[in-house]
Amino acid sequence: xSTSPASQANGRPQVLIxxxxxxxxxxxxxxxKTGVDVTIVDKTNHHLFQPLLYQVAxxxxxxxxxxxxxxxxxxxxxxxxxLLGEVVGIDPAARKVELADGxxxxxxxxxxxxxxxxxxxxxxxxxxxxxxxxTLADAFEVRRRVLVSFEAAEIETDPARRRALLTFAVIxxxxxxxxxxxxxxxxxxxxxxGEFRNIDPGSAEVxxxxxxxxxxQAMPESLSQKALEQLxxxxxxxRLNARVTAIDETGLVVSSPFSDGGAxxxxxxxxxxxxxxxxxxxxxxxxxxxxAATGAETDRAGRVKVQPDLSLPGRPDISVVGDLAAAxxxxxxxxxxxxxxxxxxxxxxxxxxxxxVLRRIAGQPTEPFxxxxxxxxxxxxRNSAVVDIGSxxxxxxxxxxxxxxxxxxxxxxxxxxxxxxxxxxxxxxSAYWSFQRxxxxxxxxxxxxxx
Amino acid sequence: xSTSPASQANGRPQVLIxxxxxxxxxxxxxxxKTGVDVTIVDKTNHHLFQPLLYQVAxxxxxxxxxxxxxxxxxxxxxxxxxLLGEVVGIDPAARKVELADGxxxxxxxxxxxxxxxxxxxxxxxxxxxxxxxxTLADAFEVRRRVLVSFEAAEIETDPARRRALLTFAVIxxxxxxxxxxxxxxxxxxxxxxGEFRNIDPGSAEVxxxxxxxxxxQAMPESLSQKALEQLxxxxxxxRLNARVTAIDETGLVVSSPFSDGGAxxxxxxxxxxxxxxxxxxxxxxxxxxxxAATGAETDRAGRVKVQPDLSLPGRPDISVVGDLAAAxxxxxxxxxxxxxxxxxxxxxxxxxxxxxVLRRIAGQPTEPFxxxxxxxxxxxxRNSAVVDIGSxxxxxxxxxxxxxxxxxxxxxxxxxxxxxxxxxxxxxxSAYWSFQRxxxxxxxxxxxxxx
Numbered sequence: 042x043s044t045s046p047a048s049q050a051n052g053r054p055q056v057l058i059x060x061x062x063x064x065x066x067x068x069x070x071x072x073x074k075t076g077v078d079v080t081i082v083d084k085t086n087h088h089l090f091q092p093l094l095y096q097v098a099x100x101x102x103x104x105x106x107x108x109x110x111x112x113x114x115x116x117x118x119x120x121x122x123x124l125l126g127e128v129v130g131i132d133p134a135a136r137k138v139e140l141a142d143g144x145x146x147x148x149x150x151x152x153x154x155x156x157x158x159x160x161x162x163x164x165x166x167x168x169x170x171x172x173x174x175x176t177l178a179d180a181f182e183v184r185r186r187v188l189v190s191f192e193a194a195e196i197e198t199d200p201a202r203r204r205a206l207l208t209f210a211v212i213x214x215x216x217x218x219x220x221x222x223x224x225x226x227x228x229x230x231x232x233x234x235g236e237f238r239n240i241d242p243g244s245a246e247v248x249x250x251x252x253x254x255x256x257x258q259a260m261p262e263s264l265s266q267k268a269l270e271q272l273x274x275x276x277x278x279x280r281l282n283a284r285v286t287a288i289d290e291t292g293l294v295v296s297s298p299f300s301d302g303g304a305x306x307x308x309x310x311x312x313x314x315x316x317x318x319x320x321x322x323x324x325x326x327x328x329x330x331x332x333a334a335t336g337a338e339t340d341r342a343g344r345v346k347v348q349p350d351l352s353l354p355g356r357p358d359i360s361v362v363g364d365l366a367a368a369x370x371x372x373x374x375x376x377x378x379x380x381x382x383x384x385x386x387x388x389x390x391x392x393x394x395x396x397x398v399l400r401r402i403a404g405q406p407t408e409p410f411x412x413x414x415x416x417x418x419x420x421x422x423r424n425s426a427v428v429d430i431g432s433x434x435x436x437x438x439x440x441x442x443x444x445x446x447x448x449x450x451x452x453x454x455x456x457x458x459x460x461x462x463x464x465x466x467x468x469x470x471s472a473y474w475s476f477q478r479x480x481x482x483x484x485x486x487x488x489x490x491x492x
Numbered sequence: 493x494s495t496s497p498a499s500q501a502n503g504r505p506q507v508l509i510x511x512x513x514x515x516x517x518x519x520x521x522x523x524x525k526t527g528v529d530v531t532i533v534d535k536t537n538h539h540l541f542q543p544l545l546y547q548v549a550x551x552x553x554x555x556x557x558x559x560x561x562x563x564x565x566x567x568x569x570x571x572x573x574x575l576l577g578e579v580v581g582i583d584p585a586a587r588k589v590e591l592a593d594g595x596x597x598x599x600x601x602x603x604x605x606x607x608x609x610x611x612x613x614x615x616x617x618x619x620x621x622x623x624x625x626x627t628l629a630d631a632f633e634v635r636r637r638v639l640v641s642f643e644a645a646e647i648e649t650d651p652a653r654r655r656a657l658l659t660f661a662v663i664x665x666x667x668x669x670x671x672x673x674x675x676x677x678x679x680x681x682x683x684x685x686g687e688f689r690n691i692d693p694g695s696a697e698v699x700x701x702x703x704x705x706x707x708x709q710a711m712p713e714s715l716s717q718k719a720l721e722q723l724x725x726x727x728x729x730x731r732l733n734a735r736v737t738a739i740d741e742t743g744l745v746v747s748s749p750f751s752d753g754g755a756x757x758x759x760x761x762x763x764x765x766x767x768x769x770x771x772x773x774x775x776x777x778x779x780x781x782x783x784a785a786t787g788a789e790t791d792r793a794g795r796v797k798v799q800p801d802l803s804l805p806g807r808p809d810i811s812v813v814g815d816l817a818a819a820x821x822x823x824x825x826x827x828x829x830x831x832x833x834x835x836x837x838x839x840x841x842x843x844x845x846x847x848x849v850l851r852r853i854a855g856q857p858t859e860p861f862x863x864x865x866x867x868x869x870x871x872x873x874r875n876s877a878v879v880d881i882g883s884x885x886x887x888x889x890x891x892x893x894x895x896x897x898x899x900x901x902x903x904x905x906x907x908x909x910x911x912x913x914x915x916x917x918x919x920x921x922s923a924y925w926s927f928q929r930x931x932x933x934x935x936x937x938x939x940x941x942x943x
Contacts, residue, residue: 086639087933103554105931112687113932122689125643144647177935188537192576196595236563238573460922460930464915471911479911480556481564482538484628 053078053120054402056395057138057148059128059327061088061111063384064363065154067391069121075399079121080146082138085176086110086125090456092384093465094174095217098183098317099224100478106465108177109457128155128327131334133356150358150398153331153345154391157364157382160323160342167288171316174217183317185483187225190314191233194240205312207245210293212285213320214251215259216419219268221317222249223422226275231476248311249279250295252320256281257419257427259381264427267440271425288316322382324365335359340367349377349409351394357401360394363387370412380412389413420448423473504529504571505853507846508589508599510579510778512539512562514835515814516605518842520572526850530572531597533589536627537561537576541907543835544916545625546668549634549768550675551929557916559628560908579606579778582785584807601809601849604782604796605842608815608833611774611793618739622767625668634768636934638676641765642684645691656763658696661744663736664771665702666710667870670719672768673700674873677726682927699762700730701746703771707732708870708878710832715878718891722876739767773833775816786810791818800828800860802845808852811845814838821863831863840864871899874924 054077058065061083072079087108096102112123124146130139137145159173172182187209194206207229211222229245236242249256249272255265256272256279272279283297286308293316296308324343332339337353338346344367347353351360351368362368368390369377380386389412397407416430416437426444430437439447449469456462472478505528509516512534523530538559547553563574575597581590588596610624623633638660645657658680662673680696687693700707700723706716707723707730723730734748737759744767747759775794783790788804789797795818798804802811802819813819819841820828831837840863848858867881867888877895881888890898900920907913923929 085934086643103556103931104935105554105933108933110932113928116687119689123687124647125640126647140647142647177933181935189576192537196575196577196591196593236567236574238570458930460919464918467915468911477564479909480554481561482556482559482628483536484555484632 051078054149054398055080055147056150056152056398057082057146058152058154059083059138060154060156060325060363060365061123062091062154062156062363062387064156064365064387064391064394065152066111066114067388068152068154068362068395069115069391071392071395072398073115073118073121075120077120077150077398077402079118080124081111081115081121082124082126082128082140082146083111084125084127086112087177088114088457089177091175092216092452093456094177094180095220095224097177097180097480098174098187098221099228100184100188100481101224101472102465102468103480104177104180106461106468107456109461114457131327131331133335133359136358148358150401151360152391152394152398153327153359153361153365154363154387155325155327155365156387157322157324158326159318160321161318162321164288167318170288170290171212171293171318173318174221175322181484183221184480185485186315186317187228188481188483191237191240191242191245193314195237196239201312203240205291206314207240207242208248208292208311208313208315209245210248210250210311210313210316212250212293212316212318214249214253214256214279214281215319216257218249218251218317218319219256219272219419219421221319222247222277222279223272223275223420223425226272226277227422227476228478230276232478232481234476247277248313249277250283250285251279251281252284254281259383260417260419260427260429261436261438264429264438264440268419268421268427271421271427271440275422275425285320292316322364328361328365331359331361342367350397350407351390351410352397352407357407360397362390362394366390368410368412371409372411378412380410381414383417385415386412418444418448418451420445502529505600505849506531506598507601507603507849508533508597509603509605510534510589511605511607511776511814511816512574513542513605513607513814513838515607515816515838515842515845516603517562517565518839519603519605519813519846520566520842522843522846523849524566524569524572526571528571528601528849528853530569531575532562532566532572533575533577533579533591533597534562535576535578537563538628539565539908540628542626543667543903544907545628545631546671546675548628548631548931549625549638550672550679551635551639551932552675552923553916553919554931555628555631557912557919558907560912565908582778582782584785584810587809599809601852602811603842603845603849604778604810604812604816605814605838606776606778606816607838608773608775609777610769611772612769613772615739618769621739621741622663622744622769624769625672626773632935634672635931636936637766637768638679639932639934642688642691642693642696644765646688647690652763654691656742657765658691658693659699659743659762659764660696660766660768661699661701661762661764662768662770663701663744664769665700665704665707665730665732666770667708669700669702669768669770670707670723670870670872672770673698673728673730674723674726674871674876677723677728678873678927679929681727683929683932685927698728699764700728701734701736702730702732703735705732710834711868711870711878711880712887712889715880715889715891719870719872719878722872722878722891726873726876736771743767773815779812779816782810782812793818801848801858802841802861803848803858808858811848813841813845817841819861819863822860823862829863831861832865834868836866837863869895869899869902871896 126140233242292312577591684693743763871877
């Protein structure tokens with residue numbers, strides 16, 4: 042057991058968890074009612090149910106419905122302390138992290154679960170023009186841009202600018218991009234119907250731009266095809282094998298081998314009022330900080346390469362879990378396989394790392410991490426989703442209305458808190474019948490101004 | 493009937509309404525299904541139910557529960573067009589207003605319902621340190637400051653700074669100030685109980701600072717006394733006859749004839765983490781713009797003095813309603829009395845101004861405005877409120893639990909939309925039993941930083 046200053050205060054091992062996403066939350070839960078003291082530090086005051094963040098961005102849900110105050114979750118766990126703070130430094134020699142306000146937190150065992158940010162693949166200048174969807178603040182910004190685009194189109198008299206304001210581009214056709222594009226199309230065609238006098242919101246174009254050859258590439262090919270068909274049925278224009286080569290204030294440039302000309306050979310410009318980035322994730326900057334401090338390696342996405350038990354080489358007191366970890370799954374008798382960057386992966390890693398901390402404290406050997414894949418699912422819009430899950434009879438793949446109901450209840454089930462489950466279910470039922478989205482409210486809208 | 497360019501397009505009189513608070517909303521509703529074309533222009537995309545804004549600020553309600561998209565409200569009214577825009581100029585000669593984006597809107601009849609902002613009584617520099625409560629953005633900022641104060645106290649090790657972070661000052665004991673102070677005290681003593689490890693949130697102090705001799709001065713004196721007792725029972729420290737003479741980043745200075753010394757004779761400094769301004773309203777700057785353009789007079793608060801029929805002297809085509817109007821109530825056979833700055837006053841003025849527009853168009857004489865006072869009510873916290881309403885048997889005044897239930901159902905009744913009524917009722921029921929406030933979520937929290 043460690044004898045660092047951390048545990049000297051009360052003799053109990055001090056576990057520090059950075060980040061309270063799925064990985065950090067599950068790690069802390071695993072350490073409830075044990076003999077360790079846990080401190081969770083997070084940049085925000087809430088655990089966010091990220092799979093439904095796009096619903097906040099598209100005004101279907103209010104923010105509090107998918108976010109739970111971290112300290113409320115651990116209210117009845119006296120061994121767990123919650124702190125609001127941003128980690129800006131890690132000192133493995135002293136076993137301390139430093140927060141932005143100068144506070145130092147000591148650890149005997151450190152679990153880093155700082156997650157991921159958007160990956161602009163070297164084009165960070167695009168960020169202001171094409172916000173991503175990682176935090177509640179992102180979701181509010183996207184909601185503002187989407188709603189204000191329609192508002193600006195209603196007042197715009199120039200036909201070309203009006204058309205641009207009614208063009209929405211979603212970049213990246215992973216689950217978030219597909220969900221965003223499908224929902225935006227539904228908003229244009231149904232939610233806003235009859236509310237405008239100068240424009241027809243149904244004339245809006247929603248583009249889904251994907252660099253690869255199919256949507257939902259992590260899914261089996263047959264389901265990608267189903268998802269594509271459902272997107273097209275919803276009116277989304279899907280452009281595959283298309284790369285965004287430029288983004289500015291008024292639009293973007295797409296190049297594609299199949300492009301029909303435009304601004305250049307195989308490359309053309311699209312004027313649009315709203316660009317949403319869903320093209321990829323990069324590890325939190327804490328990954329490189331940690332690697333520099335410990336000598337651990339990072340992969341191309343900045344994720345920290347961990348040992349089979351999720352700890353760092355030569356530093357059994359430091360584990361990395363979730364989107365920040367480049368981890369492998371070790372099933373007995375099989376080749377190690379990379380753990381996918383999905384929430385069940387983060388949750389399982391969080392639990393495994395915490396269990397290994399307890400084993401170390403008990404003087405037992407740690408266990409290698411094994412990811413259990415229960416399948417994946419994505420929704421495209423009303424009545425449409427794709428599901429790929431395991432079953433005793435082999436993989437079960439289906440799409441359409443049944444898949445959508447499955448998606449719906451799975452998400453309700455994994456939401457935290459009875460109130461939120463109930464309200465989300467109610468909001469969805471009401472949206473289903475009325476096509477309405479009740480959270481169409483922008484707090485800090487900027488009315489359009491002269492250029 | 494006017495022959496300005498506005499009505500030439502289709503021959504129908506063009507009514508322009510600036511602002512969609514209570515006054516503008518009711519004016520537009522009065523003009524539904526009539527032979528006029530209505531355009532509503534507002535700086536935000538929603539009508540806000542301001543009486544419950546303090547509940548958003550204190551994390552009891554999500555923003556969408558008390559805000560309705562304006563264009564959704566008028567979706568089925570083809571004669572009503574909604575525009576998002578900020579009016580920056582009024583040209584009575586041309587009968588046009590100019591928006592920030594350069595758009596010009598013409599009118600045959602103009603109803604100005606631009607409302608009020610916070611009044612810092614010449615100390616506008618205080619605004620960043622002491623936000624008010626007028627918009628959803630204000631409410632989010634107050635929510636952030638309140639929740640982050642407790643968070644910062646949990647991590648603060650210096651006892652004096654920790655004490656300051658746990659001191660909340662509400663300035664002004666009108667309905668909003670009383671509601672804020674009561675709710676903050678409830679949050680400290682009940683909602684956050686058991687969630688912190690380093691501080692006792694119940695040790696927080698909530699100060700309610702009022703310049704006058706009693707709280708809720710618009711209410712009968714007996715109810716002010718009841719409200720004071722209920723506030724004190726909730727743990728709020730009420731300071732009457734106390735004036736704030738300075739506010740800075742870390743606290744404020746209060747002077748009072750009964751003060752027990754401190755920074756000066758009758759004046760002392762209070763270090764606090766969070767200051768909330770509820771001390772008064774000033775008319776929207778549009779009031780002075782309008783007065784300058786038309787020669788109308790404004791009162792000390794910047795409100796535009798209107799004629800008995802709510803139009804401006806010499807400009808029957810321009811009416812002013814709501815908090816922007818200095819209006820009198822004209823009951824037959826009685827002295828004219830000022831209309832109080834409350835939401836029923838704004839609603840009644842909106843309806844009356846719109847009805848007078850229709851009378852003018854029909855060539856009928858306009859009617860003077862008469863305010864009907866149905867009473868007033870304010871809540872202090874759980875189970876406590878004061879009510880003063882008229883009844884066939886004379887004024888009815890009561891306080892306590894019954895008054896609180898009356899307040900509760902009155903507010904549910906006046907909320908717009910079935911979904912919001914239902915969710916607010918549900919959230920309140922849940923909060924009543926659990927003491928929880930489900931919207932304790934801060935989107936853009938700034939973790940504390942080194943100074």
